[in-house]
Amino acid sequence: ETGVTQTPRHLVMGMTNKKSLKCEQHLGHNAMYWYKQSAKKPLELMFVYNFKEQTENNSVPSRFSPECPNSSHLFLHLHTLQPEDSALYLCASSQDELAGSYEQYFGPGTRLTVT
Amino acid sequence: KQEVTQIPAALSVPEGENLVLNCSFTDSAIYNLQWFRQDPGKGLTSLLLIQSSQREQTSGRLNASLDKSSGRSTLYIAASQPGDSATYLCAVRDTGGFKTIFGAGTRLFVKA
Numbered sequence: 111e112t113g114v115t116q117t118p119r120h121l122v123m124g125m126t127n128k129k130s131l132k133c134e135q136h137l138g139h140n141a142m143y144w145y146k147q148s149a150k151k152p153l154e155l156m157f158v159y160n161f162k163e164q165t166e167n168n169s170v171p172s173r174f175s176p177e178c179p180n181s182s183h184l185f186l187h188l189h190t191l192q193p194e195d196s197a198l199y200l201c202a203s204s205q206d207e208l209a210g211s212y213e214q215y216f217g218p219g220t221r222l223t224v225t
Numbered sequence: 226k227q228e229v230t231q232i233p234a235a236l237s238v239p240e241g242e243n244l245v246l247n248c249s250f251t252d253s254a255i256y257n258l259q260w261f262r263q264d265p266g267k268g269l270t271s272l273l274l275i276q277s278s279q280r281e282q283t284s285g286r287l288n289a290s291l292d293k294s295s296g297r298s299t300l301y302i303a304a305s306q307p308g309d310s311a312t313y314l315c316a317v318r319d320t321g322g323f324k325t326i327f328g329a330g331t332r333l334f335v336k337a
Contacts, residue, residue, distance in 0.1 A: 116268075143325075152229070153314070153327040166324070200268055213259065214316075214325065216269040 113137065114217035116201050122223045123191065131186040131220045133201030141207035142184040143214065144176060147198040159184060160207035191224045198222075227252045227319045231328035238305055239336050246300040246331045248315035253293045256318040260289050260300050263312045263330070272313075273300070305335045 114135045123129050135142060144156040158166035159178040173195075175187040184201055198219045205212040228251045238244050248258070257276045261269040273282045273289040275298070281290040288301040298315060312330040319326060 114268075150329075152329045153316075155324055168324075198266070202269075213271055213274045215271060216261070218268040219266075221266065 116217040128189040133184040135203040139203040143202040145200040229328040235332040237334045248298040254320045261314040
């Protein structure tokens with residue numbers, strides 16, 4: 111595997127379910143990001159982790175819970191979601207979040223549908 | 226608060242035409258600006274990254290320019306091909322808080 115991978119690629123869940131999205135990067139990067147892309151809206155930054163520490167929570171509801179056990183893996187735990195949370199969730203990584211010049215590399219995304 | 230705008234929202238051109246996509250941002254205090262391509266339902270592919278100290282970057286048929294003082298960037302695509310059809314996104318890395326702010330994108334369709 112190379113680059114940034116995300117699983118699952120598609121997920122359908124009910125509002126009472128609990129599920130997790132997984133992201134893994136094989137680039138030796140130290141920063142990882144979660145973005146949300148809703149229909150007809152720009153990408154929205156959700157969370158940032160740098161060297162496993164959360165450095166940004168962009169006012170995301172608590173029903174989204176991120177976890178970064180190491181610099182290569184990032185999870186997004188989901189519970190009691192709402193239909194408006196249906197979107198494409200994208201993971202990205204970069205060399206270092208604090209060195210702002212570094213390029214971000216994106217995974218293919220998880221298409222989430224909340225019923 | 227940084228805002229990124231992309232014009233036009235959609236563009237349809239015949240194959241072989243040269244075209245320019247525009248991106249503007251409201252705060253010139255940026256680290257860099259990155260252009261991405263996104264195919265329907267897919268993730269983002271990085272095309273070009275311009276650091277704040279640079280004026281342009283080139284990769285194959287793509288050329289991106291940056292005028293930080295005026296808050297503008299352009300992505301020039303030469304000799305467009307049907308395979309260039311996608312949504313093109315620009316994103317600026319803000320110096321205030323290290324956030325990356327995306328534009329809404331330009332949807333490009335190149336007709337064969």
